[in-house]
Amino acid sequence: MREQGMLIVVSGPSGVGKGTLCNILVSKVEDVFLSTSATTRLPRPGELDGVNYIFMSHENFEDKIKKGQFLEWAKVYTNYYGTPKDVVIKKLSEGKDVILEIDIQGAAQVKKNYPEGIFIFIAPPSIEELEKRIIKRGSDTKDSVDLRLKCAKEEIQAAFDYDYVIINEDLDTAALMLQSIVLAERCRVSRNKKKLLEIKGGSQL
Amino acid sequence: MREQGMLIVVSGPSGVGKGTLCNILVSKVEDVFLSTSATTRLPRPGELDGVNYIFMSHENFEDKIKKGQFLEWAKVYTNYYGTPKDVVIKKLSEGKDVILEIDIQGAAQVKKNYPEGIFIFIAPPSIEELEKRIIKRGSDTKDSVDLRLKCAKEEIQAAFDYDYVIINEDLDTAALMLQSIVLAERCRVSRNKKKLLEIKGGSQL
Structure with a gap:
């Protein structure tokens, strides 16, 4: 088992x-842990507390911000989203890779605090395709769709500060790319120094 | 199609x-081109000229060295090995990723001339396991096996200068890791700036 997991931030437009x-x-992929975000927004149909999100009140969320209990948090549109710090730190120390699926604002905060994280930007093939997907999802009003698209154009600029970009045109291909990035990063020499020393020193030749 | 392919160096002990x-x-993986090395060593049973290696005489090889026609070359034990420059440059300019499967000395030369290359070190799970594999291959004398193993211990030290290390314990896993590194590197933001600008600017919003 690895001594320390990788913090992997997956972000991109809504x-x-x-x-x-x-x-x-x-x-x-084994040994990957998906962090559950906390949010003050209302559950969509089918979403479960503690599975899709940790749903909490505005009051409760703001109290936790004050206590420094979030790895990152952001107010997007009218709601708070954030990543509770304690579980992430624990999983990393157990050698698990932790995935944070978060918005661009949150990712920028994590980048400031954890520059050694791996930052992956998911981009739409085009703004037009993104519009279709948001409308198809059906959870946004017309005004909300327009706001999301306006933000998306600005957000794509943020991709230039990331390590990797995956253009999500075909889901299977995009999924293979995400898996590949995680597996490749595990092969970095900087993460395998101890193993290399063991192999080198393990012989009586 | 990408404008410029990646130069990927795969090296490790014999x-x-x-x-x-x-x-x-x-x-x-599509769009990957395996460069064929030139060598002065004799073909092993089943090896074909132009497929496994470009086999050439010592005289011919030394003439090409003088003319600067190798991307890298090295004398290993008693024979020359080298990578003819022209084909590699052509394939990269066509947007193909070029794989150089070369020894440690050659890789060090490429690193000096092409630091933007991707350097992948294949390591054995242990020196003992490497010994078994070389003996099993059956193309070396006892002295030659001993020489290869002595070099291997020194060569593993070189891995610390590489970008990635793959420990070849299980072939399927190691092959997946190699594929993952190539696919992940294609997702680097630095290699996708043009695409990102197209996505960002492609809307009339």
Whole structure:
């Protein structure tokens, strides 16, 4: 087992398919833990507390901000989203890779605090395609769709500060790319120095 | 199509399985071109000129060295090995990723001339396991096996200068790791700036 896991931030515009890709990753690759965000927004149909999100009141969320209990948090539109710090730190120390599926604002905060994290940007093939997907998802009003698209154009600029970009045109291909990035990063020499020393020193030749 | 391919150097001790891994990679991933090395050593049974190696005389090889026609070359034990420059440059400019499966000395030369290359070290799970594999391959005398193993211990030290290390314990896993590194590197933001600008600017919003 590895001594320390990797912190992997998966971000991108709203509606781009981050959640689906992260769920596929967790189902296919061992020792990957998907962090559950906390939010003050209302559950969508079918969403479960503690599974999709940790749903909490505005009051409770703001109290935790004051106590410094979030790895990152952001107010997006009218709601708070954030990553509770304690579970992430614990999983990393157990050698698990922790995936944070978070918005661009949150990712920028994590980058400031954890520059050694791996930052992956999920981009739509085009703004037009993103619009179709958000409308198809059906959870946004017309005004909300327009706001999300306006933000998306600005948000794509943020991709230039990331390590990797995956253009989510075909889901299977995008999922393979995400898996590949995680597996490749595990092969970095900087993460395998101890193993290399063992191999080198393990012989009596 | 990408404008410029990646130069990917796969190296490691003799007998570690570099060749097998590179062949699997080429069969599984599109737009990957395996460079054929030139050598002055004699063909092993079943090896074909222009397929496994470009076999050439010592005289011919030394003439090409003088003319600067190798990307890297090295004298290993008693024979020359080298990578003819022209084909590699052409394939990279066509947007193909070029794999150089070369020894440690050659890789060090490429690193000096092409620091933007991707350097992957294939390591054995242990020196003892490497010994078994070299003996099993059956193409070396007892003295030659001993020499290869002595070099291997020194060569593993070189891994610390590489970008990635793959420990070739299980062939399928190692092949997946090699594929993952190539696919992940294609997702680097630095290699996708043009695409990102297109996505960002492609809307009339």
